[in-house]
Amino acid sequence: MIKVNGLYKKIGQVQALNNLSFEARDGEITGLLGPNGAGKTTCLRTLFGLLKPDEGNAIIDGVDVAEQPIVAKQALGLFPDPFGLYERLTPREYIRFFAELSGMNGRTADEATSRVLAQLNMQDIADRRCKGFSQGQRMKTALAQAIVHQPRNIILDEPTRGLDVMSTRVLRGMLSDLRAQGHCVLFSSHVMQEVAALCDRVIVMARGEVVAVGSPAELCEQTGHASLEEAFIQLIGTDEGIAA
Numbered sequence: 168m169i170k171v172n173g174l175y176k177k178i179g180q181v182q183a184l185n186n187l188s189f190e191a192r193d194g195e196i197t198g199l200l201g202p203n204g205a206g207k208t209t210c211l212r213t214l215f216g217l218l219k220p221d222e223g224n225a226i227i228d229g230v231d232v233a234e235q236p237i238v239a240k241q242a243l244g245l246f247p248d249p250f251g252l253y254e255r256l257t258p259r260e261y262i263r264f265f266a267e268l269s270g271m272n273g274r275t276a277d278e279a280t281s282r283v284l285a286q287l288n289m290q291d292i293a294d295r296r297c298k299g300f301s302q303g304q305r306m307k308t309a310l311a312q313a314i315v316h317q318p319r320n321i322i323l324d325e326p327t328r329g330l331d332v333m334s335t336r337v338l339r340g341m342l343s344d345l346r347a348q349g350h351c352v353l354f355s356s357h358v359m360q361e362v363a364a365l366c367d368r369v370i371v372m373a374r375g376e377v378v379a380v381g382s383p384a385e386l387c388e389q390t391g392h393a394s395l396e397e398a399f400i401q402l403i404g405t406d407e408g409i410a411a
């Protein structure tokens with residue numbers, strides 16, 4: 168489980184996070200939905216320990232990220248940009264490298280790498296260099312390195328950006344599988360269809376704070392709109408919604 172309690176973060180003259188509080192539960196996919204500049208990426212970077220909050224804290228499975236960053240990171244899997252793979256490495260080499268970064272070594276790293284390759288049905292590409300991989304193959308490799316150390320919590324920042332339709336469908340299926348296995352999945356997006364199709368709960372953000380929480384259906388009911396897009400625009404304010 169991921170908990171965010173009263174986060175404040177100022178970057179330059181911009182109040183990026185403003186008393187931000189929410190939780191993402193195990194066995195659910197939670198979406199951070201907001202326009203550009205809402206603070207979604209700042210929030211995720213704070214969760215992963217890349218930014219230190221001015222006030223408040225982020226808790227991963229009961230561990231304060233600021234107080235025990237290494238322990239907290241071991242409970243997190245971060246899905247990177249799939250286009251940023253080390254193309255001279257094979258998926259097996261790439262995934263094993265990240266297994267070692269998470270604290271594994273020797274046989275343990277080998278076993279964890281083989282396990283995740285099997286879990287994602289990657290045996291046919293495991294020992295090919297990543298250069299020339301399709302979008303779907305890159306995406307699987309990126310997800311494999313995020314979960315090789317079997318974290319309970321998975322964080323994704325706009326994961327379908329740049330993916331084609333079929334790759335997006337594959338990613339949705341993999342995220343649904345992680346949810347079914349009891350993982351806590353948290354991702355940011357401003358794509359309404361993606362959020363409506365995947366999320367059990369949605370955290371609507373604007374100006375660095377939470378403006379609404381609920382399932383897509385609950386947010387529609389709350390605002391009296393039939394579509395999540397219309398509900399979203401009402402919740403954050405029409406002008407900001409159009410600007411996004």
